[in-house]
Amino acid sequence: GDSVTQMEGPVTLSEEAFLTINCTYTATGYPSLFWYVQYPGEGLQLLLKATKADDKGSNKGFEATYRKETTSFHLEKGSVQVSDSAVYFCALVPNDYKLSFGAGTTVTVRA
Amino acid sequence: DTAVSQTPKYLVTQMGNDKSIKCEQNLGHDTMYWYKQDSKKFLKIMFSYNNKELIINETVPNRFSPKSPDKAHLNLHINSLELGDSAVYFCASSQDASATTNEKLFFGSGTQLSVL
Numbered sequence: 001g002d003s004v005t006q007m008e009g010p011v012t013l014s015e016e017a018f019l020t021i022n023c024t025y026t027a028t029g030y031p032s033l034f035w036y037v038q039y040p041g042e043g044l045q046l047l048l049k050a051t052k053a054d055d056k057g058s059n060k061g062f063e064a065t066y067r068k069e070t071t072s073f074h075l076e077k078g079s080v081q082v083s084d085s086a087v088y089f090c091a092l093v094p095n096d097y098k099l100s101f102g103a104g105t106t107v108t109v110r111a
Numbered sequence: 112d113t114a115v116s117q118t119p120k121y122l123v124t125q126m127g128n129d130k131s132i133k134c135e136q137n138l139g140h141d142t143m144y145w146y147k148q149d150s151k152k153f154l155k156i157m158f159s160y161n162n163k164e165l166i167i168n169e170t171v172p173n174r175f176s177p178k179s180p181d182k183a184h185l186n187l188h189i190n191s192l193e194l195g196d197s198a199v200y201f202c203a204s205s206q207d208a209s210a211t212t213n214e215k216l217f218f219g220s221g222t223q224l225s226v227l
Contacts, residue, residue: 043115043201043218044154087152099216104152 002027004073006090006102014110015082021075021105023064023090031092033057033066033073036101038087047075047088080109114138117202117219124192125227132187132222134202142166143185144203144216145177154201160185161208189224197226 007022025033032051036044048057053068062077075088090102117134124130136143144167145157159167160179174190189196202219 038152041220043203043220044216045218046215049215089154099156101154104154106152 002029002031002092003100004033004090004092004102006088006105008103008105009087010106010108012108012110013080016079017109019075019077019080019084019107021088021090021107023073023075023102025071025073025090025092027071027092030068033064034091034093034099035062035064035073035075036089036091038089038104040086044089080107082109082111085109113219115202115204115217115219117200117222119222120220121223121225123225123227126192126194128192129188129190130192130224131189132200132202132224134185134187134219136183136202136204136217138204138217140204140217141182141207142205143179143182144205145185145187146201146203146218148199148201148221150198158185158187159208166208192224192226194226197224199223 004025034049035047037047038044048059050057050066053066056065064073064075066073085108087104087106089104091099093099115136142161144159146154147157148154156169157171158177162182163179176188179185199221201221203216205216
């Protein structure tokens, strides 16, 4: 079935470092792709999305580009802050309309 | 006001007990969900209701029974709790169940269930 695979964590980095979290997908059609973020003690929140190939989603300094040729939707941020410490989930909505999440990547940013 | 609220936040209980987790949303959404997050942060959908009707029922033991008295509420009852049921359970809602809107889910803050 349609699914996403994201890089395993945990990821630990220093403030102002560059962050990349890899996400690749498997789908029979053309799914919409998402990144959700879960801050400590909270539920998930939609961070950004892209609905078609070459779309770039962006929010709070994070970006991800829908790459059909590599079936990828990698999340990037140029300069992370301590407040970006969270669990990040890649997700897709395939043809059966059920939002499917990746395994989650825990990111810890140290001051 | 919290958009999606679930109670309790923490639940510690013995094996074999029966427990319930309640969820309410004040967003006027038609669709609600229950997700289970394991210790490795993996998030898996369990159930989804649209206007009080069950539309998604993943492979979940019969001990888990969702109940939706109205579209603003989706409660989760668990019978005969087992050690493996320990996890964080998240309630969520979306405007409706269509492909264009169910992508944006609003999550509750989770219920951490510990079965001893």
